[in-house]
Amino acid sequence: MKDELINGNDLIALGYPANAVMKECKIILETHLSTLPKEQALEKFKLVLEDTQAFTEDDIWKNVAKILLSKPAKVIIELKDLSKSGTYNIFGQEYIEPGAKQQMQLAMRLPITHSGALMPDAHQGYGLPIGGVLATDNAVIPYGVGVDIGCRMCLSILDIPLYHFDENASKFKRELIAHTVFGAGAPRLKNRADHAVLHDPAFDQVPFLKQLQEKAAMQLGTSGSGNHFVEWGIVKIQDEQNEWNLPTGKYVGILSHSGSRGLGAQVAGHYTKLAEKLCSLPQEVKRLAYLSLDSQEGQEYWLAMELAGNYASACHHDIHQRLVEATGAEVLARVENHHNFAWKEQHGGKDLIVHRKGATPAGKGVLGIIPGSMTAPGFIVKGRGLATALDSASHGAGRLMSRKQALIKNNWNELRSMLKDHNVTLIGAGLDEAPTAYKNINQVMQAQSELVDIVGTFKPRIVRMADA
DNA sequence: ATGTCC
Numbered sequence: 178m179k180d181e182l183i184n185g186n187d188l189i190a191l192g193y194p195a196n197a198v199m200k201e202c203k204i205i206l207e208t209h210l211s212t213l214p215k216e217q218a219l220e221k222f223k224l225v226l227e228d229t230q231a232f233t234e235d236d237i238w239k240n241v242a243k244i245l246l247s248k249p250a251k252v253i254i255e256l257k258d259l260s261k262s263g264t265y266n267i268f269g270q271e272y273i274e275p276g277a278k279q280q281m282q283l284a285m286r287l288p289i290t291h292s293g294a295l296m297p298d299a300h301q302g303y304g305l306p307i308g309g310v311l312a313t314d315n316a317v318i319p320y321g322v323g324v325d326i327g328c329r330m331c332l333s334i335l336d337i338p339l340y341h342f343d344e345n346a347s348k349f350k351r352e353l354i355a356h357t358v359f360g361a362g363a364p365r366l367k368n369r370a371d372h373a374v375l376h377d378p379a380f381d382q383v384p385f386l387k388q389l390q391e392k393a394a395m396q397l398g399t400s401g402s403g404n405h406f407v408e409w410g411i412v413k414i415q416d417e418q419n420e421w422n423l424p425t426g427k428y429v430g431i432l433s434h435s436g437s438r439g440l441g442a443q444v445a446g447h448y449t450k451l452a453e454k455l456c457s458l459p460q461e462v463k464r465l466a467y468l469s470l471d472s473q474e475g476q477e478y479w480l481a482m483e484l485a486g487n488y489a490s491a492c493h494h495d496i497h498q499r500l501v502e503a504t505g506a507e508v509l510a511r512v513e514n515h516h517n518f519a520w521k522e523q524h525g526g527k528d529l530i531v532h533r534k535g536a537t538p539a540g541k542g543v544l545g546i547i548p549g550s551m552t553a554p555g556f557i558v559k560g561r562g563l564a565t566a567l568d569s570a571s572h573g574a575g576r577l578m579s580r581k582q583a584l585i586k587n588n589w590n591e592l593r594s595m596l597k598d599h600n601v602t603l604i605g606a607g608l609d610e611a612p613t614a615y616k617n618i619n620q621v622m623q624a625q626s627e628l629v630d631i632v633g634t635f636k637p638r639i640v641r642m643a644d645a
Numbered sequence: 646a647t648g649t650c651c
Contacts, residue, residue: 325646362648403646442647450651517646 181215182206183222191223196251198244209237253457256286263290266565269297269624272575272616277306283462284309289316291529294566296536297624298575298616304464307535307576310569312524316467317475317482319449321532323517325401326445326482327489328436330537330546331513332557332635333497334412334421335506337429342409342638349409349504350602350639356499357407358399359605359643362439370397374491379484383477385447386484389440393488396438398495402643404610405435407496409639412557416632420544421510428509431500432555432635433493434548436517441485448478470530479519486518512557514538514545516572524567533569539629540568547629548573549618551610551640552599556622558629570628574618583614601637607645 183206185199193202202222210218225232229245232238256262262285267273277299284305285293291312299308304320311321342349358366375397380390400407412430414423437444451474452466468475493513501508519532522540537545541562547570548555562568578586587608595612596603608614622631 323646328646360648361646401646405646436646439647442649446647447651 183215183218187219188222192226198241201240201244205237251457253459254288256459256462257288262286263292265293265295267295268566268628269621272297272620272624273299274301276301277308280306281309284311284465287465289313289467292567294569296569296571297621298571298573300576302534305532305534308571309534310536310567311532312529312567314529315470317470317478317519317530318465318467318532319445319452319478320464321534322482322519323534324442324445325436325517326441327486327515328517329489329493329513329515330548331433331493331497332511332546333431333501333508334510335429336509337504337506339427339429342429352500352503353407353409353639353641354604356503357496357641359402359641361402363399364395365398370394370495372397372491374487377484377487379480383480386481389443393440398492399438400435401438406640406642407433408637408641410635410637412633412635414633419632423510430635431497432548433496435492437485437489440488444481444485482519486515512544512546524564531567535572536569537572538568539570547571550574550612550615551603551637552595552601552612553618555635556631557633559632560629561627563628566628570625571621574615574621576614577616578614580609583609583611587611587613602639604641605644606642610642
């Protein structure tokens, strides 16, 4: 081949895919076509592309033919131009790291995205940021829900007198240890669980779920690890108009935070992989791969997601029930909500799929729980239904430090002193969960005063988390 | 988040 050289762009212009075939073409160019004029060489490439089948046995071209036939060019879905992606509202702008905003901006550019919002506890995650809310059109993003599907809060307000709790603190601590199970992969202790959710028809409707049924039974009522907890604490009801007609004042309560354990994690992993296979997005957003709700896979994910949500809910109820029975308490009121989930909702008269990944549903009048930290209060909230926040609020204070960073910066002396100051007994946990690793919950609540009203607070007193 | 890549 004389004078001008053929390059990759020439081949792509002919219609060649930009994949492994390029390497083979380069070898042929160098070893067999080096003396041919450019036009003639291009003609040859064109012929191979048009009649690939005829070259599958050709000594020179068989590798090229094989790749052309086996690997059809993958169509990468294009992101919307920034100018057409629409804006999203950020609450608590000053508390949010740039990485989380960049992730949200990318999510806004998906072709399926309708609208979005970022909560004041937001920080970087896989795919959608934690604290990200994304409304899409008839499609679900497994990583827009998160790895721990149905991760949620549950608060039981009890009839136990405060003085009884204080006088018997060691018994309450013992029962908390006896009736909660922490640790990754940890199975339930002793008695085998039975619960309607373990017989959910979804286990038979979705083949992938069948193999997870036994694991789900083994782990029912367990809490897992990470930032999950079960705690005794003091509820303070301050809204006189509360729905339970409870007199304002202090109550003993149980607050728990956990999700769908191995069941949800396996579902998330499986359908994320499937989505990435079926929905090729540019590298920087590949974790936002989505499934159409009209597809078999999308419908399966939705069913599996709802099962994982119900399972997570059952886990909380099981934990609360055992603690309530062990202490002879009665439940006066209960507040609970998912904060890693997707819902079918109407916004502005349009049917949408609303993903909340680390965000609390806050539709008008909807109750929820936003935890603080092991020493900072959590909040019982009532949604204000702000449209620009897509009826959402934060799911907590949000991390200030990464786990790794927190392990380096925090120390046990400081943590022990904080626990003492706040009259908190801690069982388990590591320095990565120290209160100093989290944002200031009061600032976060201030930043979302348009999103939720405060009904009451919860001050942790005996906290159990997974061992470090 | 989960016994951490089918």
